[in-house]
Amino acid sequence: MRQVPWRYVESWNCIACGACCKGYEVVLSFPEWMNIIYSYGVGVTRPSISKFHLKRRSDGSCIFLCKNFNQWLCGLQYMKPTACKLWPFKILSRPKFGRANEALYNYNDRRLYVYVDPLCMGIRWGNPARRFVHQTITEIVEIALGLREKQYYSTSKIPYRPAYFRARGRKII
Numbered sequence: 001m002r003q004v005p006w007r008y009v010e011s012w013n014c015i016a017c018g019a020c021c022k023g024y025e026v027v028l029s030f031p032e033w034m035n036i037i038y039s040y041g042v043g044v045t046r047p048s049i050s051k052f053h054l055k056r057r058s059d060g061s062c063i064f065l066c067k068n069f070n071q072w073l074c075g076l077q078y079m080k081p082t083a084c085k086l087w088p089f090k091i092l093s094r095p096k097f098g099r100a101n102e103a104l105y106n107y108n109d110r111r112l113y114v115y116v117d118p119l120c121m122g123i124r125w126g127n128p129a130r131r132f133v134h135q136t137i138t139e140i141v142e143i144a145l146g147l148r149e150k151q152y153y154s155t156s157k158i159p160y161r162p163a164y165f166r167a168r169g170r171k172i173i
């Protein structure tokens, strides 16, 4: 799927549709893999020739995806892999997907190229709103550059409460 430069996006809010957690295999860095197996055991991951992945259920969904009525939440909130934090954005040092002028994003005099995956249902197309430019994208860029870990603007605002799932006998993983 062709990636779209950020200048075509008015705003982005995750609506917890779960599509990204059902259609993609998550690649883990080595430290992420170590943290996850320390807490959940090696069985929630899957090795391949040179990488580690999160395991998927038989329907293709991530093993940590939880249903909350008609929404889908991540059960790995406090250890969420960087690949998941960045979705649906791609932060690149070159305009790999074209339309360089529209993808260019200056972060502290650093020239970066920001694209979004149009498959995400949380994208609203239009002229970029200030909040999207200065809060959402800035936060995503800082996560991509390893300058921050916590997400506020770039994640779903639906609260994740593990106790809620446990009380109703719903599987967290």
Ligand code: SF4
Pocket (backbone or CB within 6 Å): 013, 014, 015, 016, 017, 018, 019, 020, 021, 087, 088, 119, 120, 121, 122
């Ligand atoms: S990031 Fe996009 S595709 Fe993934 S759950 Fe949120 S709205 Fe859906």
Ligand code: SF4
Pocket (backbone or CB within 6 Å): 020, 021, 026, 054, 062, 063, 064, 065, 066, 073, 074, 075, 076, 077, 080, 081, 084
């Ligand atoms: S770790 Fe969380 S955000 Fe990432 S694919 Fe699994 S459920 Fe989705």
